[in-house]
Amino acid sequence: MQAKILVADDERHIADGLQMLLADDGYEVDTATDGTAAWEMIQEGGYGVVLADLRMPGVDGLELFARMREAAIPAEVIFITGEASVASAVEAMREGAYDYLEKPLNIARLKALIPKAVEAHQVKQANRSLEERLANLSRFGDLIGQSDEMRRIYATIEAAAPSTASIFIIGESGTGKELVAQAIHDKSPRAKGPFIAINCAAFPREILENELFGHEKGAFTGALNEKPGCFELAHGGTLFLDEVAEMEPDIQVKLLRALEQRSFRRLGGKKEIQVDIRVVSATNKKINKAIDSGELREDLYHRLAVIPLHLPPLxxxxxxxxxxxxxxxxxxxxxxxxxxxxxxxxxxxxxxxxxxxxxxxxxxxxxxxxxxxxxxxxxxxxxxxFQELIRTEDREVRIRVGTSLEQAERTLTLKTFSFVEGDHQKAASLLGIDEETLRSRLSRFLASDPAPAT
Ligand SMILES: Nc1ncnc2c1ncn2[C@@H]1O[C@H](COP(=O)(O)OP(=O)(O)OP(=O)(O)O)[C@@H](O)[C@H]1O
Ligand SMILES: [Mg+2]
Structure with a gap:
């Protein structure tokens, strides 16, 4: 189903130009050359996306957006704005507008933005009716939980599952990201196909590339046989890219290309291999930080996060x-x-x-x-x-002579972790180890018997 789009711009040539461009991509597009006409058309319903000039005589874009919100009209709004009014567009995004496009229009960006907005609209629509149906659920697949937050997640999963839209799960460690990824697969029409999970943080660069894309026989010394990578293995199913923010930049570029083209080459291979996959990724990082610091490419993030899904901490x-x-x-x-x-x-x-x-x-x-x-x-x-896990203001750890290093490390690690209220990053930096090491130690320590009181 293709959503209808309304373009409202008082400059006729812009409205018509956009209509032509979007019609080329298969959308049904109407135009309005002033806000009053646009508002009448919007009220009649049926638009999934509204592209509105911020500055129009009479009812301007912001006013239009305000009226739509008041009337709970579900269309996604994208503003068209001159340089001078970018700030108000950004402000409106805080209130739920989808995005904005600056004049002169960048066609590539427009073309990338529209399908995402349409998809967001469709998922929201589906969510609405689902939320009502799921209002009483306390479990969903293997997921347990009856909070409003979890029910919203069930609804999003159910709404998004039938499409191939990529889903990006963001949540602290242990919130159930992998379980959610599996639920997405299980509820999708691909459920009978493979669910292939790969932890992107677990491999050094060369090996990760090999794991993802596979190789041909003789691609490198030791490549005695050809080997398919996760992309091929997930054909017809779901590829789960866990800890995706941990990838080296050049692999991110390759991944982006493979996702954009739905095809790739094995290492040492000449042939482009086409695959039909649904990609779900996850990270426990603060995503804005990872993007700002350049750790995760923004274009890759947008490609992976057609539907972002925030899994709240317990x-x-x-x-x-x-x-x-x-x-x-x-x-x-x-x-x-x-x-x-x-x-x-x-x-x-x-x-x-x-x-x-x-x-x-x-x-x-x-x-x-x-x-x-x-x-x-x-x-x-x-x-x-357990003694060590109780939130503590106590900045001291006493360790008796006769304590093993392993035991001392366990006590100090757990105390530090609870002192910073479970913030992995802070704990790792206080302990002078990286986050990965901290995580693996925590899971080891938490799985072993508690230490005697110190
Ligand atoms: N809503 C839930 N219902 C039932 N079990 C859950 C739920 N959420 C998490 N779990 C369980 O908690 C454990 C951790 O979940 P999971 O591995 O999915 O977390 P994660 O977010 O992927 O963590 P990490 O970032 O450390 O990889 C698993 O044993 C999982 O089965
Ligand atoms: Mg996980």
Whole structure:
């Protein structure tokens, strides 16, 4: 389904020019040469995207946008603006306008922007009706949660799943990004096809390139056989690019090209290989920072993030803590053959008040350990609370002589991590290690037995 577009510009030649350009791309386009006419047409409905000149006599672009918002008209608005009024366009974006185009118009940018706006509109529309239907869900695929935030995510997944639009999942470590990626695949028409996940941070440059694109026999010393990469393996299915902000710049360029053309060459290969894939990517980085610092190419980000999906940390959706904890408890009690009935009232209180810097993963590990440790029928706060994980103002760690280095490292790492309230970046910089190392140590330490009190 192609959304209808309205172009409102008082300069007739601009309106007509845009109409022609967009009609060439297969869109149905109407024009209006003043705001009043545009507003009448918009009210009749049916537009997915409105391109509006910011400055028009009578009802100007901003006024048009304000009226649309007031009437809850769902079309995406893109402003056309002269240099002098860019600031008001940016301001309007804060209030929900989709984007703006500066005069003189950059056609390439226009052509890139329109399909994204149309897609955003369609996803939002689908979301609206879904949100109502999903309003009572407490799980979705393997995802558990009944907070408004999670329900919005279920709705987005369901709305986006049928298309091939790329989805970019942004969320702290342990929030469930991989589970969401899998759910997108499972709900899509590609569910019977492969789901191929690759962790982009896990490989050095050359190997990553090889993993992604594969190689021909003899492409390099040691390439005894040809090998398909993830792009080929994911054909007909979904490619999940995990930790995608961690890629070297030149691989980002190659990836961008492969995504734009839906084709690529194996290392040492001459043949262009076409693939039909849906790309889902994820990062736990603050995305604006990664782009500003040049770590992640902006054009690649836009290509990957036709639909950005923010997975909030557990502390911002506390309504999910209990249902998650109870479901993990049921699972681990059964697995371990323990006759546990549930959490004590105090334990529930602790679960709610704790900050969960490690998000759902930490909650899951905590419940698993509590299930193993507890001797009663109910899980108590003592079963849940591990000395080192309690948020602390205490800036000191005391380590007795006779403590092993491993143990000392564990204690210091966990204390530092909880001191900075679970901020991986801060903890890593205080400890003088990189974030990856910190993450792998944390998961190792959190999986092993708690240290004796220090
Ligand atoms: N909503 C949820 N319902 C049930 N289980 C969940 C949910 N979210 C996360 N989990 C579980 O928590 C653990 C961490 O989830 P996942 O690996 O998807 O997180 P992540 O965001 O990819 O983390 P990282 O950034 O560290 O890779 C997994 O065991 C997953 O099954
Ligand atoms: Mg992950």
């Amino acid at each position: 502390r911002e959706r506390r309504g999910d803590v209990r249902i998650l904890a109870e479901s993990f408890l049921r699972r681990y009690a059964e697995e371990n053959g323990k006759p546990i009935r549930g959490f004590s009232a105090e334990a529930i209180e602790f679960l709610h008040s704790y900050r969960w810097p490690g998000n759902v993963r930490e909650l899951k590990n905590t419940v698993e350990r509590a299930t193993i440790l507890t001797s009663g029928e109910q899980v108590t706060p003592d079963d849940l609370r």
